[in-house]
Amino acid sequence: MKARVTVTLKSGILDPQGKAIEGALKSLGVDGVASVRQGKVFDIEMAGADKAKAEAALKAAADKLLANTVIENYRVELL
Amino acid sequence: MKSAVLVFPGINRERDMARALRLASGKDAAMVWHAETSLPEGTDLVVVPGGFSYGDYLRCGAIAARAPVMDAVRDFAAKGGLVLGVCNGFQILCESGLLPGVLMRNARLKFVCRDVHMRVERSDTPFTRGYNAGQVIRVPVAHGEGNYEADDETLKRLEGEGRVLYRYCSPEGVVDEASNVNGAANSIAGIVNERGNVLGMMPHPENHVEEIMGCTDGRGLFAGLAQHLEKAA
Numbered sequence: 001m002k003a004r005v006t007v008t009l010k011s012g013i014l015d016p017q018g019k020a021i022e023g024a025l026k027s028l029g030v031d032g033v034a035s036v037r038q039g040k041v042f043d044i045e046m047a048g049a050d051k052a053k054a055e056a057a058l059k060a061a062a063d064k065l066l067a068n069t070v071i072e073n074y075r076v077e078l079l
Numbered sequence: 080m081k082s083a084v085l086v087f088p089g090i091n092r093e094r095d096m097a098r099a100l101r102l103a104s105g106k107d108a109a110m111v112w113h114a115e116t117s118l119p120e121g122t123d124l125v126v127v128p129g130g131f132s133y134g135d136y137l138r139c140g141a142i143a144a145r146a147p148v149m150d151a152v153r154d155f156a157a158k159g160g161l162v163l164g165v166c167n168g169f170q171i172l173c174e175s176g177l178l179p180g181v182l183m184r185n186a187r188l189k190f191v192c193r194d195v196h197m198r199v200e201r202s203d204t205p206f207t208r209g210y211n212a213g214q215v216i217r218v219p220v221a222h223g224e225g226n227y228e229a230d231d232e233t234l235k236r237l238e239g240e241g242r243v244l245y246r247y248c249s250p251e252g253v254v255d256e257a258s259n260v261n262g263a264a265n266s267i268a269g270i271v272n273e274r275g276n277v278l279g280m281m282p283h284p285e286n287h288v289e290e291i292m293g294c295t296d297g298r299g300l301f302a303g304l305a306q307h308l309e310k311a312a
Contacts, residue, residue: 014228016184065145068138068174070181071228 001046002079003058007067008039042066051078080104080308082124085152087113087143090130090167092283099285100126103301104308113146118155123308125152129166129221129283139182139224140170149175161205161304162277166222169269169279178272178279179237180229186262190223194294195260197268197282198248200241204271206278207244209303215252216296218282220260225281227263227270234264245269245280 009015015037022036044061046054055076062074082100084093093110100108108126109119118125132143143149149171156162156177164172172178185191194217199210210216229237237243245268249258259266261281269280284297 014183014186016186016188020188065137065141068141068181070179070230071183 001049001051001054003044003046003054004077004079005042005044005058005062005066006039006075006077007042007062007072008074009037010071010073013071040066054078080106080124080305081119081121082106082108082126083111083118083122084108084126084128085113085148085168086110086128087130087132087146087171089132089134090128090143092129092166092285095283096126096128096165096285099288099297099301100124102288103298103305111148113143113148115148115151117151118148122155123160123311124304125155125160125162127152127162127164127168127171128285129168132167132171135224138170138174140167140172140174143167143171144174144176153177156272156277159274159276161308163206163304164277164279165283165285166220166225166281169281170224172277172279177277178270179233180227180270182224182281183226183228184224185222185226185260190221191225191260192219192221193260194219195268195282196248196250196252196258197245198252198254200244200246204244204275204278205304205307206269206271206300207303208307209299209301213252215248215250216284216299217250217287217294218284218297219286220282222261222281225261225263227261227267227281229264237267237270238265240273242271242273242275243267243269244271244278245282 067074287297
């Protein structure tokens with residue numbers, strides 16, 4: 001079973017990397033970029049076929065390690 | 080003083096730290112590998128040194144904070160044992176939940192490696208008793224992620240409870256934007272936990288302890304710890 005955990009910065013948290021990328025996109029002349037926030041994507045292959053179990057395990061993974069919930073939100077998707 | 084210095088893959092300041100501890104206490108620190116599940120018998124100070132544990136993968140300190148030895152450190156801290164985290168060690172302590180908040184990318188996006196000045200905010204703690212309150216000390220920093228941030232409620236508590244022990248300042252002791260090397264909230268350089276037995280700080284006092292280093296302002300921290308622990312023993 002393929003899964004994806006997406007970790008993003010909470011709103012209001014300063015994201016200097018996103019800001020730098022935003023600046024670079026603007027200087028490249030990419031049209032219409034208002035703002036950029038950088039995040040992380042984890043593609044995870046889960047053993048077994050129990051979706052509920054996999055989802056619970058991935059939430060635990062995100063809470064324990066993948067995200068720092070002080071500053072980040074996460075989303076778990078089973079693909 | 081019986082200190083234990085934690086060693087994680089990618090840490091590179093553990094020897095400087097051990098040297099500073101030896102200088103202050105006359106005793107060798109135990110070097111404790113991250114895979115250990117306990118601390119040496121009689122340990123009264125745990126030090127998490129600086130460096131780049133696990134190559135800063137995921138987030139600075141995130142992987143090290145989940146290493147087996149950290150459970151032993153959590154138990155040790157829960158019993159009131161003294162824990163000092165410097166630089167990457169501070170990041171590890173925040174990631175492990177022993178200290179609140181998080182160390183973000185430096186506000187000016189650059190790795191900063193130079194001497195800074197810090198004001199010692201109070202002298203009545205094991206981590207600052209080697210100094211006078213208000214004293215300004217010069218110590219080096221070397222980090223890309225040292226911008227301390229926490230939610231407003233946490234910052235209010237840290238300030239209200241006097242848990243900011245070290246603050247970036249000018250050589251004259253003035254806390255201002257120009258001297259805030261990484262953009263940290265309230266120019267915070269070092270904080271303690273609620274109980275006051277766990278300190279995390281970004282600057283490296285261990286690199287200013289001998290004449291040959293050009294400055295000995297970092298000595299006070301280690302001398303204070305040694306004094307405190309000898310009195311307690």
